[in-house]
Amino acid sequence: MGERRNSGRVYLAGALAIWLTILSAGCWDRWEIEDRGFVLGVAVDLAEPITSTGFEGRLDETARVEGPAYRLTLQLELPGQAGGMGETGGGQGEASWNISTVQSSLFAGSGVLATRTAHQPYFEHLRVIIIGEEVARQGIREVMDFFLRDPGVRYRVRLYVAEGEAREVLGLKAKQEPFSAVYLASLAENERQANRFAFRADLGDVGRAITEGVDMALPRVVVGQDEAKLAGAAVFKGDRMVGWLGELETTGLRWVRNEMTGGFLVVNLPEGGGLIAFDITESRTRTQVRLEGGRPVFRVDIRVEGNLGEMQKPVDSLDPAVLDKVQQHIAEAIQDQARTAVAKGQEFRTDLFGFGRLLEMRYPAYWREVKDQWEDIFPAVEVQVHVHAYIRRVGLVR
Amino acid sequence: MKDRITSLQLAVVITSASIGVVYISIPRIIGEVAGRDGWLTILGTGGMVLGLTWVLVQLCLRFPRQTATQFIPLVAGRWAGGLLVWGFVLYFILASAYIIRSFSDAMKLFLLPYTPLEVVVIVQVLTGAYLVGHGVNVLARSMQVFFPLILLPMGIILLLAVVDFRPSELLPVLADGVAPVVRAVPQAFWALLGFEVLLFLVAYLHYPRRDALRSALVGAAIPVVLYLVIFVITIGALGPALSKQQILPVIDLARSIDIPGTFVERLEVFLLALWVVTAFSSATVYHYLAALAASQLLALKEHRPLVYLLPPLIYLAAMRPSNITVEMAMGKVISWLGMGLVIGTALLLPMAIITGKKGTAEPDGGQGGPGGSNGQQGKGVESTAQGAGGRQGRAADLGGQARQEKGEGLQGGGESNGLIDQAGAGRVWEKGGMQDGRKKE
Secondary structure, three states: OHHHHHHHHHHHHHHHHHHHHHHHHOOOOOOOHHHEEEEEEEEEEEEEEEOOOOOOOOOOOOOOOOEEEEEEEEEEEOOOOOOOOOOOOOOOOOOEEEEEEEEOOHHHHHHHHOOOOOOEEEOOOOOEEEEEHHHHHHOOHHHHHHHHHOOOOOOOOEEEEEOOOHHHHHOOOOOOOOOHHHHHHHHHHHHHOOOOEOOOOEHHHHHHHHHHOOOEEEEEEEEOOOOEEEEEEEEEEOOEEEEEEOHHHHHHHHHHOOOOOOOEEEEEEOOOOEEEEEEEEEEEEEEEEEEEOOEEEEEEEEEEEEEEEEEOOOOOOOOHHHHHHHHHHHHHHHHHHHHHHHHHHHHHOOOOOOHHHHHHHHOHHHHHHHHHHHHHHHHHOEEEEEEEEEEEEOOOOO | OOOOEOHHHHHHHHHHHHHOOHHHOHHHHHHHHHHHHHHHHHHHHHHHHHHHHHHHHHHHHHOOOOOHHHHHHHHHOHHHHHHHHHHHHHHHHHHHHHHHHHHHHHHHHHOOOOOOHHHHHHHHHHHHHHHHOOHHHHHHHHHHHHHHHHHHHHHHHHHHHHHHOOHHHHOOOOOOOOHHHHHOHHHHHHHHOOHHHHHHHHHHEOOHHHHHHHHHHHHHHHHHHHHHHHHHHHHHHHHHHHHHHOOOHHHHHHHOOOOOOOOOOOOHHHHHHHHHHHHHHHHHHHHHHHHHHHHHHOOOOOOHHHHHHHHHHHHHHHHOOOOHHHHHHHHHHHHHHHHHHHHHHHOHHHHHHHHOOOOOOOOOOOOOOOOOOOHHHHHHHHHHHHHHHHHHHHHHHOOOOHHHHOOOOOOOOOOOHHHHHHHHOOOOOOOHHHHHHHHHO
16 A cells, blocks of 8 residues: 555656646746847937828838827947946947837837847836927827836836937937936936936836826936036926926926925125125925915925035135125025026916925815816915025135 | 644734735725825724724634634524635635736736746646645744745835835825725725634634734734835825826835935835745635635545645636736625625624533643534544544554654644643644554554
């Protein structure tokens, strides 16, 4: 009896061995790294609406669906050309390849591009998405869905709006980086030195803003021959771009939104006091709302600390009276910037400042009444800006 | 001796059964009804669940060494009780299937796009069957080993997500009144289901009267706390609108983590990898309970044959939904079933108190197993004793391989084991079972 059981055991072991061989040997999802076409950047532009659906016979056009169309440009890494950082530099040949197609659906676009690339596009290392101005003005919800739905795309991908064509931005030859997408993505990381572009907005933030239907600002990117510049912001009402904020207006927006991360502020002191530059080290903004006679009044308190970065006229910076005066002027300048930004937001009828949300938090009942007309109420609300600026250090010169 | 679990293991098994797959989507499940006030729902429902846990433990303690399969018919009568227990069996099978299916779908989406769903499901069901075949002891110990793997990555991700957490997202509180909070209670209850496994497991505790209540409450409270933290942090980091919109909001929470200046990214992969463990744990517990309850109902000597008969059923149930919406509807039906069963069973406590129905065995110490030495389970006692004896006889035949001494059978350790148990004072590893078997042979 024991032997019979043993033989049964042998059969079982055999069956198990076969089963394991089948299961562990094959892998349906094998996708070797060298077979992946790493996409580093994506540019989306508006294209002519598609009217004919047949085969076009041209490289960048193919069978497709009628309707409004996008030109999708992918920046693919060219393996072997990039040259490891330690190696003698990938001087020879291009490191990346921008390939583009016109499709109504971005998913189809990425699929169609797979007919022209050796390696299937792989989005997990995507660093930056650049939206063309025309697409932005038409609304970005349609475009963003593909990126939000794909589980491979990271939420930390940066989003910029290009003045003009997005693919031109992606097409620049960056000096410092082999890939323009990587170069572009790192630009936004210099927030501590510069405050003149819209604060960080990544795919996650944009997905959230679109879902919540709140207004937002995305950095504007302006392109040159071999460089690009982040300057100002594209203002979105919901998912639709309605206009641009200039660089200083964007600085103002940062003040109000408590997104001041650093950078500088230049003030021309009156009465021939000369120019001073204020190096912002710390800033905190608190916004409060109260109802006065049934109308909301917002109060923005900005408290900023920093150092004297530059003072062109020889004034004794250790004189408390002088320092006081300079602080005053800095505060006024900041107040001015913040007010300009608010005025601009009100002009665009876009609540970039989260005032509506603040009202909802503080006065939920009132908010329920006005939320549908907020777009009409917001442009006329009273916003008070109070600034306290402190110069903590003056540098090495008196 | 075999077939005993420690108080810690009971708590761990309850938690594992409960968190299963839902914790990944808890902000959506509750947020879509209660909005940003969902944490109040979780808190309130958590209180209810702990209350029900207390009731169910009291019920179990009235019938020492008996599982729900055995005592429910005693209280509710043969027909109604039988129906209730069969309901539990059905519920356990469906719950196991649902967990495996919804988890496999996510796996397919994130990690295994080209692997057939069938394969993902079969591998899990069969692995689960293998584990379950070794009985409650091995199952409980596995859960104990897995447990840190469940909480640790979740804890790390929540900790990292605190960077993005804005408490103001939770304001205003109760802006829409209490109605949405109350309407979300069923959702929260479904998410917290899992504590009902104690009905079948208290009987296996070493010292039920001492440990059962504490362990069960701890086991039921961990998910409440976990869900609360997950909900609050996800809402605070992603906002209520996105939390409602995303199918797996906690994955999105992990997806959005970015520690400035480091390479810490794509943490959702860790979460997914360890989600394997939680989903597997939960599905396995239900698989085991289905086999246990059914085998006791059918007065089988041991649960193993059923363990290997269930996988086809679980597989079929798991493959039944044609898409994610059907799958979610299935989840809803299962949850209603589970809710009905739990509340129905809880109502048996007052019934038992009124009619004075009670088990007779000594509650604590090493005496007998479920269906053991109390007189009311005449038939069961016979069969379990034989079952244990017969199997251990085989063990002796095969030269007493150590593996078999642990006793795969759940029901093992019946009356006959009592002899040895008295000597061994209910310690876990007793070789006694083998001698016992030899004697029978």
